[in-house]
Amino acid sequence: MPTDEPDLEAHFRPRIEAELAELVAASEASVADRGPVALDQQSVGRLSRMDAMQGQAMAQEAERRRQARVAALRAALARMESGEFGECAECGEPIALKRLEIDPTVVVCVACAKGGNR
Numbered sequence: 786m787p788t789d790e791p792d793l794e795a796h797f798r799p800r801i802e803a804e805l806a807e808l809v810a811a812s813e814a815s816v817a818d819r820g821p822v823a824l825d826q827q828s829v830g831r832l833s834r835m836d837a838m839q840g841q842a843m844a845q846e847a848e849r850r851r852q853a854r855v856a857a858l859r860a861a862l863a864r865m866e867s868g869e870f871g872e873c874a875e876c877g878e879p880i881a882l883k884r885l886e887i888d889p890t891v892v893v894c895v896a897c898a899k900g901g902n903r
């Protein structure tokens with residue numbers, strides 16, 4: 786049987802932790818972009834202020850997506866701690882390795898994702 790759980794964890798944990806570290810760093814680096822737009826009309830004219838507000842909105846949206854991903858990655862690590870990583874949360878069957886390779890944060894197998902296993 787090639788589905789040895791410690792191997793699965795050894796295979797995916799570094800990848801999950803690397804992505805997590807990258808997201809946390811990106812989040813910290815973008816704090817200023819997401820902050821209040823400067824009201825200083827000397828340095829920021831009306832049009833560039835609109836640009837700045839648009840940039841702020843985009844930075845906030847990017848941050849929202851990052852935080853959702855961070856939560857999914859942390860949940861995957863938590864499932865490793867509890868020994869549930871790689872098991873379908875719906876039916877308990879192993880999740881296909883190929884599916885985990887695409888996204889190690891998935892929690893259900895292909896069949897359950899399609900709604901067919903219940």
Ligand SMILES: [Zn+2]
Nearest residue numbers: 873876894897
């Ligand atoms: Zn399933």
